[in-house]
Amino acid sequence: MFVKICGITRLTDALHAVDQGATALGFIFWPRSSRAVSPERAAEIVAELPSSITTVGVFVNEPIEGIRALVAKTGITTVQLHGDEPPAYADGLEWPLIRAVDADDVEDACSAWSEQTVLLLDTIDPVRRGGTGVPVDWTVAAGVARRRRIVLAGGLTPETVSTAIHAVRPYGVDVSSGVESSPGVKDFDKVARFIANARTAFEMETNRG
Numbered sequence: 001m002f003v004k005i006c007g008i009t010r011l012t013d014a015l016h017a018v019d020q021g022a023t024a025l026g027f028i029f030w031p032r033s034s035r036a037v038s039p040e041r042a043a044e045i046v047a048e049l050p051s052s053i054t055t056v057g058v059f060v061n062e063p064i065e066g067i068r069a070l071v072a073k074t075g076i077t078t079v080q081l082h083g084d085e086p087p088a089y090a091d092g093l094e095w096p097l098i099r100a101v102d103a104d105d106v107e108d109a110c111s112a113w114s115e116q117t118v119l120l121l122d123t124i125d126p127v128r129r130g131g132t133g134v135p136v137d138w139t140v141a142a143g144v145a146r147r148r149r150i151v152l153a154g155g156l157t158p159e160t161v162s163t164a165i166h167a168v169r170p171y172g173v174d175v176s177s178g179v180e181s182s183p184g185v186k187d188f189d190k191v192a193r194f195i196a197n198a199r200t201a202f203e204m205e206t207n208r209g
Helices: 011-020 039-047 064-074 103-112 138-145 161-168 188-208
Strands: 002-005 024-028 054-059 078-081 097-101 118-121 150-152 172-175 180-182
Touching: 002 054, 002 188, 011 024, 011 039, 011 188, 024 039, 039 064, 054 064, 097 103, 103 118, 103 138, 118 138, 138 150, 138 161, 150 161, 161 172, 161 188
Parallel strands: 002 024, 002 172, 024 054, 054 078, 078 097, 097 118, 118 150, 150 172
Antiparallel strands: none
């Protein structure tokens, strides 16, 4: 079960999400994002989290050496690529890797990226990249999820996440704008309901076999 709350900028939001049962938190290191966080701030938050939590750094077209430096500085445990990075990046990064792809490009991504790379299906805007609040095609996502591990993102909310999980049967889900009161500021009630609904749906799917 992988339930990720992305766009974390505040320790209070991080601790609340963990308390509610999130298994992963995302930190955006792309300066043009409205949810960007400084490496120093991310390091402070990561230091306060349980070691069981997967901490994900989100990068957009950052050189490999830049990613390495940020990982060392912040202590994050997983790298998410959200730009135009080629598959060769996987050879230069020794951390678990998540690759964000648009539904239109997912078939090419399945061929280009190894099974060890988790694909995150999102609505990829060329300017905003992620956090658009626009859903992906769940039918396409379900077809991919039958073949390899995917994380479903794109427009998920506390109200839709259960239906999405039952329709797609993904490895995990990822939300940012769907649980916010403003960019980078999480709504505690929305976060709690999203996580509770996601975990219940995942448990139901596990019992279905």
